[in-house]
Amino acid sequence: MGKLPLGLLQQFVLVARLGNLSRAATQANLTVSALSHQMKQLEERLERRLFERGPRGVTLTVEGCSLLEAVGEHFDGIEDALSRYNRRAQDTFTLSASPGIMSGWLVPRLPRLVAAHPELELNLQSGSTLVNFEREPVDAALRYGRGKWAGLHSERLFGEWIAPVAAPELVAKMAGVDPGDLSQWPLLGDPNPSSRWKDWFDQVGGAPPRRYVASFDSFDAQRHAALEGLGVAMGRMVMSKSLIDAGRLVVLGDRYLPVDDAYWLVYPARSKDHAGLQVFQKWLLAEADDYCEHLPVPGNDESPSQR
Incomplete structure (x- = not known):
């Protein structure tokens, strides 16, 4: 499988927490199509289905919940460490x-x-x-x-x-x-x-x-x-x-x-x-x-x- 790009995991955490591709795409400055493609790419590379897609958004599968639990807190730590450099x-x-x-x-x-x-x-x-x-x-x-x-x-x-x-x-x-x-x-x-x-x-x-x-x-x-x-x-x-x-x-x-x-x-x-x-x-x-x-x-x- 090789190393996963951190960007893919970062976008996964964003989509998983918002439960909505449109809002996640807006925050990531991507089109919905591009973000959806990235999530499918991640699923293919992991050979796991991470999301259930429905008319009102996306929900995590059991595999998706496990991945979010494993990587989510690490991205939170990075954001916390960098927050003092990001004065709005x-x-x-x-x-x-x-x-x-x-x-x-x-x-x-x-x-x-x-x-x-x-x-x-x-x-x-x-x-x-x-x-x-x-x-x-x-x-x-x-x-x-x-x-x-x-x-x-x-x-x-x-x-x-x-x-x-x-x-x-x-x-x-x-x-x-x-x-x-x-x-x-x-x-x-x-x-x-x-x-x-x-x-x-x-x-x-x-x-x-x-x-x-x-x-x-x-x-x-x-x-x-x-x-x-x-x-x-x-x-x-x-x-x-x-x-x-x-x-x-x-x-x-x-x-x-x-x-x-x-x-x-x-x-x-x-x-x-x-x-x-x-x-x-x-x-x-x-x-x-x-x-x-x-x-x-x-x-x-x-x-x-x-x-």
Whole structure:
């Protein structure tokens, strides 16, 4: 077999710990195809199957777990030894966020940040998997939830509301059907274990359908299906506002239901004194305050002081 290149083992450890080729490829500055080829090359050289490949990522086989246990800690030791030589630039800031909050809320506001702080170098990572701050060179993240993530500082930005949304084409097709009677509309199932549709019917009234037209494992996929006219989605208003303003989605009825989850800025203790985070944090909280003063939901009672 000969000696294995250390690079192959290093990439193996990265893929094994992230469980996702796309994210590992981004960190390694490789294409997904190139990284996948390297992992197959490693398996061929070891004559062992290291990964089970599935639609949601990769998982380690028994042989893969044994290899990670054997070599992982050694790479950790090398990284620890070199960490004091890798002081990160204070004017570089890396942020992780889901595709929805990234494109639906953050990106439209970034020109103001760039104009006010041209010295700040932004690295934006978009993905649905929560970043691992212990393993990844990320300074902070935008997250949606209850605000309790172990070992992280959390700052609440603003809340969220939900309402049924559909494409104008579907609304036109359903002309004459009462938008308040959702039992007569094709509904799209959401990925939330305690379905937002259940919350809606419990509080607003009505009965859920016996089956949904289709169900999805992510809100982004569900929203895209709604845009294509497949059915009615339970839309998050923060994420859907730009699409509603552009006329690509229509809110059915005039009811908006507040939910317990909210949007948060989170970061590990190591980032607290990072100059780039401090600049971004100050700008972001000011943007959140302004957004709370002009929330697009009729009848909302949230204010910046409630953050």
